[in-house]
Amino acid sequence: MTQRWQSVGRWALFSGMALGLFVLAWLVGHVVRSRGTQIERGPQAPWSSAEPASLAVLPDEAARAGIRLVPAPEPHALMFVHPDSPCWVEVPRPDAFPDYATAVRARRAGQFGGLKSASAPAEAQAGQRGRAVSEPDAGAGFLGAQACTPCHRERYERYRQTAHFLTSARADTSTVLGPLEDGNNMMHTGHPDLKFRMLGDGAGRVVQEVTFRELRKRVPMDIVTGAGVVGQTYLFWQGHALYQDHVSYFTRTGSWINSPGYQDGTAWYARKVIPKCLECHATYVATVDRDVPVYDPATLILGISCERCHGPGAEHVAYHEQHPDAPARHVVNPSDLTAEQQNDVCAQCHFGSATPIGQPFSFRPGDDADAFWQLPPGVESLAGGVHSSNQLARLQLSACFVGSPAMTCSDCHDPHENQRGDLGGFSQRCQACHQPEHCGMFERIGLDIATNCIDCHMPRREDDKIAVHQPAGIEFPMLRDHFIRVVPELSERLAP
Ligand code: HEC
Ligand code: HEC
Ligand code: HEC
Ligand code: HEC
Ligand code: HEC
Ligand code: HEC
Ligand code: HEC
Numbered sequence: 409m410t411q412r413w414q415s416v417g418r419w420a421l422f423s424g425m426a427l428g429l430f431v432l433a434w435l436v437g438h439v440v441r442s443r444g445t446q447i448e449r450g451p452q453a454p455w456s457s458a459e460p461a462s463l464a465v466l467p468d469e470a471a472r473a474g475i476r477l478v479p480a481p482e483p484h485a486l487m488f489v490h491p492d493s494p495c496w497v498e499v500p501r502p503d504a505f506p507d508y509a510t511a512v513r514a515r516r517a518g519q520f521g522g523l524k525s526a527s528a529p530a531e532a533q534a535g536q537r538g539r540a541v542s543e544p545d546a547g548a549g550f551l552g553a554q555a556c557t558p559c560h561r562e563r564y565e566r567y568r569q570t571a572h573f574l575t576s577a578r579a580d581t582s583t584v585l586g587p588l589e590d591g592n593n594m595m596h597t598g599h600p601d602l603k604f605r606m607l608g609d610g611a612g613r614v615v616q617e618v619t620f621r622e623l624r625k626r627v628p629m630d631i632v633t634g635a636g637v638v639g640q641t642y643l644f645w646q647g648h649a650l651y652q653d654h655v656s657y658f659t660r661t662g663s664w665i666n667s668p669g670y671q672d673g674t675a676w677y678a679r680k681v682i683p684k685c686l687e688c689h690a691t692y693v694a695t696v697d698r699d700v701p702v703y704d705p706a707t708l709i710l711g712i713s714c715e716r717c718h719g720p721g722a723e724h725v726a727y728h729e730q731h732p733d734a735p736a737r738h739v740v741n742p743s744d745l746t747a748e749q750q751n752d753v754c755a756q757c758h759f760g761s762a763t764p765i766g767q768p769f770s771f772r773p774g775d776d777a778d779a780f781w782q783l784p785p786g787v788e789s790l791a792g793g794v795h796s797s798n799q800l801a802r803l804q805l806s807a808c809f810v811g812s813p814a815m816t817c818s819d820c821h822d823p824h825e826n827q828r829g830d831l832g833g834f835s836q837r838c839q840a841c842h843q844p845e846h847c848g849m850f851e852r853i854g855l856d857i858a859t860n861c862i863d864c865h866m867p868r869r870e871d872d873k874i875a876v877h878q879p880a881g882i883e884f885p886m887l888r889d890h891f892i893r894v895v896p897e898l899s900e901r902l903a904p
Contacts (some may be wrong), residue, residue: 430862463499463627463646463677473622485678488623495599497620497626497675505649506706511696550692550768553713556721559728564714569826572634572712576595576689579614583632586657586664588614595655596663599673604655606664616642616655618675627677629653630709638826641667643681647704650681683768691716695768697813717742717753717823719773740773747814751800752777752816760798761782777858802890809892812841835861848894849903856904864899865892 464486466477473490480487484504488497506514553573557564567573577583587593588607595604605617606629615626627644634640638660642653654676656667666672680701686693691709696702715721723738731737742750755777762781771780799817809815822839827833835858844850844858868886 413753433510463625464502467623468620475621475623480678480791482678484680488620488625490601490621490747493599493601495602495673496619497602497618497625498678499625500646500649500651500678500680503648504702505647505702508648508696508702509650509696511702515696515700530807548692548694549708549722550713550715551721551725552691552709552712553715555725556714559732560714563824566826567714567824570823571635571637571826571828572823575633575712576686576710578710579629579632579642580606580612581614583637584629584642584657585659586612587662592663592728595666597666597673602673602675604664604675606655614642616653618654618677627653633685634658639665644677645705648705650686650701650703652678652679652681685765687764687768691902692769698764698768712757716756717773742773742818745774747816749774749776750816750818755781755800758799758817760801799890804893806890806892808841831860831862835859838865852903862888864895864902866890867895867898 414879464477466475466488468619472487474492475488475490478487479485479491480498484499484501485498488499489495505511553567554563564718581588584606586606589871590607593606595606597603601621603619605619607615607617609615609628614629616629618625618627630644630645631643631650632640633643634657636657636659637714638658640657642656643650644653652667654667654670654674655664658665667676670676682701683693683695683698683703686695686708689712691711691713692707693709694704694707713721717740719738719740722741724736727737728734745753752775753773756771759777759781762783764781766780771777801815803809803815819840820834821827838861839858842861844855844861847857847861849864852855866888868888
């Protein structure tokens with residue numbers, strides 16, 4: 409085995425691990441205040457399907473420098489490698505997947521096998537498929553949050569400040585939070601031959617420019633994910649398939665980093681974005697099936713709209729345009745649901761590592777989450793770590809939850825407000841059920857205790873499962889544990 413192919417073997421092994429890690433990887437919280445919450449975002453016009461970026465062409469000077477184009481371990485990807493450089497650039501094949509309409513036709517005709525890629529996640533195989541294939545132009549009745557403004561303007565203006573609203577957007581120089589100006593926009597790696605530079609391309613697009621010896625490639629950043637609490641990750645279109653960019657942004661350091669789960673010293677642009685990712689970070693996109701990562705870009709609605717908690721808005725809006733003073737119709741008010749159903753509305757995206765079943769984007773408020781997600785065997789595995797958007801599972805371990813059958817996320821959170829960092833406000837919520845005097849530390853601390861119950865009883869914790877590998881070392885983003893409890897050592901440290 410040449411050195412090159414040994415490194416490819418290690419890479420294949422690593423990418424398996426990394427795929428497992430990736431969902432865990434960004435599912436983290438951090439109280440660093442975001443400078444992203446105040447930015448203006450333009451109206452989310454339907455996506456115009458841009459020409460697929462032609463990533464896999466080898467320029468002459470790169471060929472002369474000994475860089476070669478070889479098939480990657482992923483069948484839909486190609487790699488640029490150099491014989492004496494144990495490092496590579498991996499990009500999607502331009503023709504890897506059919507367009508959305510062709511994929512829908514193939515799906516209907518049962519010619520599905522050819523479309524599946526070898527690395528289709530195991531979860532896709534596991535589920536039965538509930539509802540019909542979505543049609544190319546089917547919007548499923550989602551309109552986006554802007555459609556609510558004529559009649560709910562004040563609520564919309566507050567909602568616009570939330571991490572939910574800001575969690576995805578078209579990438580441009582205002583939504584990309586990482587530095588784009590010269591002198592500040594490089595990411596060096598542990599490999600001397602490999603560098604990244606993030607910049608505007610002058611035509612309104614933001615790109616990541618990879619330099620690997622004589623090879624220079626520009627890969628677009630089309631979509632921003634992440635409000636910037638912890639950081640942002642970027643996605644790009646290749647035809648109707650979506651891929652994740654190699655370089656992400658990390659808020660705590662204000663710098664560019666290898667995306668979590670990615671290996672330093674490589675350039676990985678061939679990691680497909682599966683529907684589950686957009687189900688949690690966007691409002692809607694027409695999707696062929698969980699097995700086929702092909703979307704109809706024209707139907708994409710970025711940001712999480714009100715409608716993921718209240719149901720698609722088309723009928724409600726049409727009805728009230730005709731009947732402005734009538735009582736509400738064709739819309740779900742979660743406070744009319746049972747506590748379990750209310751928690752399921754949030755569980756859509758805060759369910760931790762459960763396996764989705766059925767068509768993407770088919771859950772509606774009021775539905776039973778169990779019919780849409782399969783919990784891994786043993787709830788412990790879901791609740792065991794603090795690393796994967798598993799707030800419901802962690803909360804369910806708490807004496808508070810066990811002792812209050814009607815407890816919901818709304819007991820502490822108002823989804824229409826940005827409440828981040830308001831520990832005094834959250835502590836008020838505790839006091840709906842607890843007197844500060846009942847806390848074992850009350851005698852020692854006195855009434856000041858009422859301003860922050862959170863740091864002692866819902867500690868922020870580091871977790872090595874969400875390590876971000878950087879040339880300078882390893883970073884551990886932290887998140888808030890929803891298992892409310894007494895942590896004696898910590899309280900000793902925090903008590904005045
Ligand atoms: C043309 C006006 C109009 C538009 C646009 C509109 N609504 Fe409403 N909505 C109403 C009216 C009227 C009511 C009933 C009175 C009230 O509660 O304010 C209502 C009530 C509601 C309620 C409370 C339901 C209840 O049972 O108490 C929710 C939730 C709601 N709307 C969500 C939305 C969402 C989400 C959107 C955007 C997709 C939206 N509305 C767009 C007019 C509108
Ligand atoms: C469609 C998916 C989805 C649904 C439904 C959803 N969330 Fe979220 N939530 C997210 C994502 C994604 C983030 C991370 C956003 C970011 O920082 O980019 C998030 C972040 C949050 C945050 C952190 C906000 C901050 O400022 O950092 C809270 C709190 C939260 N969600 C509570 C809830 C509650 C309560 C519900 C149910 C009423 C709910 N979510 C429903 C996807 C969802
Ligand atoms: C099960 C739902 C879910 C899936 C799947 C998911 N995320 Fe998230 N993501 C969240 C939640 C919830 C948070 C907020 C932190 C937390 O609760 O752990 C988050 C946080 C993030 C953040 C940091 C946001 C911020 O404001 O700092 C980024 C970036 C991100 N996710 C990107 C992605 C990408 C890209 C994918 C798919 C390739 C993905 N996520 C898959 C739910 C999800
Ligand atoms: C993350 C989930 C979530 C999102 C997003 C969301 N809501 Fe709500 N909404 C709720 C929940 C839960 C309730 C019921 C509990 C409450 O009053 O907070 C509610 C209640 C309401 C009500 C009824 C208020 C009342 O007093 O009964 C209206 C109207 C409403 N939301 C409109 C909106 C609009 C408009 C948006 C978008 C601009 C939006 N919501 C976004 C979860 C959400
Ligand atoms: C909906 C009501 C409710 C809310 C809100 C609530 N709790 Fe509780 N909590 C309870 C109940 C009920 C118990 C169990 C009491 C018992 O068994 O005596 C409990 C128990 C506890 C315990 C003891 C834990 C143990 O393992 O014995 C602590 C600590 C606690 N809560 C802290 C908090 C904090 C901090 C908050 C706010 C972040 C909070 N609670 C919010 C209802 C609530
Ligand atoms: C007893 C109060 C309480 C309840 C109930 C509660 N949360 Fe939280 N949640 C908090 C507090 C406090 C924070 C920390 C906020 C901060 O640091 O700004 C938080 C933070 C979060 C965050 C941001 C992640 C992070 O680590 O900063 C998410 C996401 C979230 N909650 C989702 C939920 C969901 C979903 C539910 C329902 C399953 C829920 N919460 C129920 C108190 C609560
Ligand atoms: C400095 C850390 C600290 C702060 C701040 C704090 N607690 Fe505690 N809390 C503790 C410790 C430690 C215990 C266990 C004491 C013991 O067993 O003697 C405890 C115990 C409790 C209990 C369980 C009492 C019992 O006997 O079961 C509740 C409920 C509680 N706290 C609620 C709160 C609430 C509500 C707040 C905010 C108003 C708060 N705590 C603030 C550290 C803290």
